[in-house]
Amino acid sequence: MSVELVEVVRSGFRECVHRGSVVIVGADGEPVLSLGEVHLPVYPRSTNKPMQAVALLRNGFEPADEAELAIATASHFGEPEHLALVQRLLDRFGFDEKDLECPPDLPMGEQARAEALAGHDVTTAARPIYMNCSGKHAAMLATCALNGWPTSGYLDPGHPLQQAVTATIVDLTGEPETDLGIDGCGLPIVPVSLINLARAYSGLATAPSGSPQRRVADAIRHHPYVISGTNAPDSETMRATPGLLCKIGADGLHAGALPDGRAFAYKIDDGHDRARMPLTQAILQRMGVEWTETHAELAGPPVLGGGARVGIIRAIPGTV
Numbered sequence: 555m556s557v558e559l560v561e562v563v564r565s566g567f568r569e570c571v572h573r574g575s576v577v578i579v580g581a582d583g584e585p586v587l588s589l590g591e592v593h594l595p596v597y598p599r600s601t602n603k604p605m606q607a608v609a610l611l612r613n614g615f616e617p618a619d620e621a622e623l624a625i626a627t628a629s630h631f632g633e634p635e636h637l638a639l640v641q642r643l644l645d646r647f648g649f650d651e652k653d654l655e656c657p658p659d660l661p662m663g664e665q666a667r668a669e670a671l672a673g674h675d676v677t678t679a680a681r682p683i684y685m686n687c688s689g690k691h692a693a694m695l696a697t698c699a700l701n702g703w704p705t706s707g708y709l710d711p712g713h714p715l716q717q718a719v720t721a722t723i724v725d726l727t728g729e730p731e732t733d734l735g736i737d738g739c740g741l742p743i744v745p746v747s748l749i750n751l752a753r754a755y756s757g758l759a760t761a762p763s764g765s766p767q768r769r770v771a772d773a774i775r776h777h778p779y780v781i782s783g784t785n786a787p788d789s790e791t792m793r794a795t796p797g798l799l800c801k802i803g804a805d806g807l808h809a810g811a812l813p814d815g816r817a818f819a820y821k822i823d824d825g826h827d828r829a830r831m832p833l834t835q836a837i838l839q840r841m842g843v844e845w846t847e848t849h850a851e852l853a854g855p856p857v858l859g860g861g862a863r864v865g866i867i868r869a870i871p872g873t874v
């Protein structure tokens with residue numbers, strides 16, 4: 555069963571509890587901490603994007619630069635730099651925004667969303683390029699073009715691209731192939747256990763220089779803003795922790811690895827974002843990361859009463 559991991563304390567009273575599962579592995583891949591259901595498959599959501607990008611590199615995709623590879627792994631905020639990189643990818647391989655098969659959406663970034671909505675209603679403002687996965691979709695279109703694969707219907711699990719992606723994720727995680735789900739952007743998603751997700755991130759972080767795995771890891775570490783956005787959990791956590799590779803996923807997923815191969819993965823059962831940063835902080839401290847003032851600023855949203863801070867969201871002391 556999952557366990558209690560994060561609590562919301564208001565005026566000294568425990569108001570809410572977030573349950574979940576978490577695993578930390580050493581550089582050898584063996585568990586250092588295991589709480590909850592770490593061996594049962596979950597949908598890794600966007601934590602699988604680095605592995606999908608490895609599949610693209612293995613199948614001929616060659617980004618113009620590291621930032622272009624980073625946008626292929628991104629859950630971006632739809633800010634101008636993100637959109638420019640996605641558009642550059644589309645232009646370079648002769649595609650238009652209409653070729654993207656991810657659903658139309660609004661930017662995740664607050665300012666970018668407001669600008670997109672100016673003078674529009676939600677229906678007319680939403681565009682596929684704004685969707686946080688559009689960089690990955692643009693890179694997938696490029697990979698299809700390079701291999702002579704159909705560029706229409708590339709979401710289908712039977713498409714050669716998706717078969718290659720599935721095979722790569724199975725290879726990187728060691729997870730037995732099973733029935734696929736459908737992710738929020740419409741792509742197939744491979745269920746993976748938390749322990750194998752952590753081990754896969756360990757492998758990305760420590761792969762030989764120049765390998766597809768290491769190229770993806772370095773692109774994310776060098777361009778944390780590109781893979782997320784302004785004040786995003788991933789970019790801020792990597793900014794505070796030199797050498798950390800990490801990626802969040804929807805509905806309470808987070809996975810990451812330090813340069814020496816120590817790694818973590820967790821899933822919050824109720825998927826609530828407010829539990830994410832307190833738990834990530836506690837995990838990094840447990841992993842021995844040198845703590846700084848920058849880390850202390852990443853505590854997550856405050857518990858307010860009448861506009862004043864009256865409580866805290868924290869990893870339950872003694873749990874992680």
